[in-house]
Amino acid sequence: MTAPSPPPSAASARAGADAGSQTLQLFERLRSAVLNLDLMPGERLTERGLEAAYHASRTPVRAALMRLETEGLAQRDGRGWIVAPIDIDEIRALAELREAVETAAVRLAVQRASDSDIAGLAELLETARPTEDEEEVVRAGGDFHVELASLAGNAPMTDAVRGAMTRLARTRWLEVRTPDSREHAWNEHRAVVAALRARDASLASELLATHIRSTNERLVEHLAGERRRLRARGLSIVESPTRPAS
Amino acid sequence: MTAPSPPPSAASARAGADAGSQTLQLFERLRSAVLNLDLMPGERLTERGLEAAYHASRTPVRAALMRLETEGLAQRDGRGWIVAPIDIDEIRALAELREAVETAAVRLAVQRASDSDIAGLAELLETARPTEDEEEVVRAGGDFHVELASLAGNAPMTDAVRGAMTRLARTRWLEVRTPDSREHAWNEHRAVVAALRARDASLASELLATHIRSTNERLVEHLAGERRRLRARGLSIVESPTRPAS
DNA sequence: TACACCAAGTTGGTATACCTAATTGCAACA
DNA sequence: TGTTGCAATTAGGTATACCAACTTGGTGTA
Structure with a gap:
């Protein structure tokens, strides 16, 4: 899995800095990637892959996936995740x-x-x-x-x-x-x-x-x-x- | 915050045991507590309070809160959480x-x-x-x-x-x-x-x-x-x- | 007495280590 | 050659440590 959007150059682990921004930004980026078909419908998503691709830790990745799920843009597939198929x-x-x-x-x-x-x-x-x-x-x-x-x-x-x-x-x-x-x-x-x-x-x-x-x-x-x-x-x-x- | 439902007697930290069960059970218990008005509308919820009250760690607590939010049963209140008011x-x-x-x-x-x-x-x-x-x-x-x-x-x-x-x-x-x-x-x-x-x-x-x-x-x-x-x-x-x- | 200020505690956000289930690959055996 | 079995790897679930922002309480000064 490669980063669909250019990762932030200095996404250093500023824990807690400007609350929610990290999670929201990650969510927005993932959402855009899905909507732009950078992440293709049906594609497998792994939490650790996204973590690496977007330079975020699993906690915000999981939060973003859960939000994407409620929007119908991601789905569970067994224990894992996929981009929602069309x-x-x-x-x-x-x-x-x-x-x-x-x-x-x-x-x-x-x-x-x-x-x-x-x-x-x-x-x-x-x-x-x-x-x-x-x-x-x-x-x-x-x-x-x-x-x-x-x-x-x-x-x-x-x-x-x-x-x-x-x-x-x-x-x-x-x-x-x-x-x-x-x-x-x-x-x-x-x-x-x-x-x-x-x-x-x-x-x-x-x-x-x-x-x-x-x-x-x-x-x-x-x-x-x-x-x-x-x-x-x-x-x-x-x-x-x-x-x-x- | 006290445990609205009787906490499981032996909810020892069996990490990873029967996948998802912990999270789902916690979600269901929180959901029931909200629907039964054991957690009153408008009441403040803290992740650490729920963690202690339900003998789960913050990760499943956060997941449950996010699911409750999508169901309209919990809401963000600033940085924190509240039971959705009526x-x-x-x-x-x-x-x-x-x-x-x-x-x-x-x-x-x-x-x-x-x-x-x-x-x-x-x-x-x-x-x-x-x-x-x-x-x-x-x-x-x-x-x-x-x-x-x-x-x-x-x-x-x-x-x-x-x-x-x-x-x-x-x-x-x-x-x-x-x-x-x-x-x-x-x-x-x-x-x-x-x-x-x-x-x-x-x-x-x-x-x-x-x-x-x-x-x-x-x-x-x-x-x-x-x-x-x-x-x-x-x-x-x-x-x-x-x-x-x- | 009122108010400014600081320290301790609380809380959500983040990172990460560990657990177990599931998958994968290869090897040994039939 | 096909199949069984085990070991390594992968992946999600869980627990927890740490961070910074915010809250709170008290203290000292004007």
């Missing part, structure tokens, strides 16, 4: 969850969001528009959905959406490859904001549901179609039999 | 999340659940009926909703419902105090199963939404009303200003 069934399931939660959230947002809240969301959308940087587009797309959900003023709902977007983050970069689909998604986002601004809960909800569903369908089709090609690039995509419960 | 706004928010997720789940269950799946759920309901033990009723009530959600065959949805029920577990015992409300909730559960059996998605969804909403309203009213009395019993209930996001 699971096409999970992607489908998360889309269903998102549709349920986000449509409910936007209905609440219609009631609760202030005009300035909505203006802020619209602004976020506008500033994200011109970006050509793919990574930035993906991040902005995820942010939009999280910000939209947050207008419901319901923290657990926001957390649920954020969690789903995190789990989907590694695959969503696939969907924005073409400028077409990029433009398409952006227009749908704008339509949702317009309906929200018009305080039309049913329209906003319906537009959002359609957006989530269609975007996900394209993504899943793409993933299934490109499966062979992606595998050749070292990215394996599993398809677990639908498990009724976790 | 937050009436969080309860309201979780009810909204549940309504969104569970109604969507039951609609999916109408399409996907087999007759035997539904029969199993009905059986769970029947066997839970005669129980007079309050704690058992609460557990069964939570189990019902989780099992119902699981019939959608969507693991993230099931996890979301389970997580919400866990966060609500410490307050739900309040709602079943009267045989009336107990009976009431049980009847509503039965009606949902009947609609599910009849493959009537809209009816099942509507019944479930009403059930969740009305049960939660009763609970929140009760909590607000009994706030003073509960505080006298050492149970403080906070009401955080609605935070738009976590």
Whole structure:
């Protein structure tokens, strides 16, 4: 196992220095490595390997792995750890969850969001528009959905959406490859904001549901179609039999 | 801090013996202590105190605390830890999340659940009926909703419902105090199963939404009303200003 | 009496040593 | 040649020592 990110030059063992910073930084670095596919889905992770690669001791490594596990980015594999595989069934399931939660959230947002809240969301959308940087587009797309959900003023709902977007983050970069689909998604986002601004809960909800569903369908089709090609690039995509419960 | 559960008589430091068992047992004991209110909401937890009280070392204590944090049963408080307070706004928010997720789940269950799946759920309901033990009723009530959600065959949805029920577990015992409300909730559960059996998605969804909403309203009213009395019993209930996001 | 200041204790963060289970490799034997 | 068995290695689980930040209590001075 090699260090996916350049290790800090002087990560000397300053025990206890600026509390939590070490653990948080390590977590962020591991998280980025997983999301950037520097650590490939399905890859084995060993605590001692990460310890060496990131110049941290096992305690913060374990803490980071546990946090990654709760985010669905790492999993236990027997006694050990693996980077969470990309699971096409999970992607489908998360889309269903998102549709349920986000449509409910936007209905609440219609009631609760202030005009300035909505203006802020619209602004976020506008500033994200011109970006050509793919990574930035993906991040902005995820942010939009999280910000939209947050207008419901319901923290657990926001957390649920954020969690789903995190789990989907590694695959969503696939969907924005073409400028077409990029433009398409952006227009749908704008339509949702317009309906929200018009305080039309049913329209906003319906537009959002359609957006989530269609975007996900394209993504899943793409993933299934490109499966062979992606595998050749070292990215394996599993398809677990639908498990009724976790 | 005293040991809320009887410490194991011979919890000698058998390092590494039966892997994970120590950590899991500690987690379960801490979790039970929180859910049983042996550790009171808002109470300070220190890693060294728990280490001493439960005869475990800090490593599994920290792991257990981190897991409790992801379940919403413990929180960071500055550098330290506290048992998660009972937050009436969080309860309201979780009810909204549940309504969104569970109604969507039951609609999916109408399409996907087999007759035997539904029969199993009905059986769970029947066997839970005669129980007079309050704690058992609460557990069964939570189990019902989780099992119902699981019939959608969507693991993230099931996890979301389970997580919400866990966060609500410490307050739900309040709602079943009267045989009336107990009976009431049980009847509503039965009606949902009947609609599910009849493959009537809209009816099942509507019944479930009403059930969740009305049960939660009763609970929140009760909590607000009994706030003073509960505080006298050492149970403080906070009401955080609605935070738009976590 | 009030307040500034310092020392001791407490606490979470980190590093690391040790334990046992599981895996791996090789060798001896059938 | 295939299989069994043991030893070395690896890896996660656990215990614990040490660090720095923070808290607390008391003391001495203004």
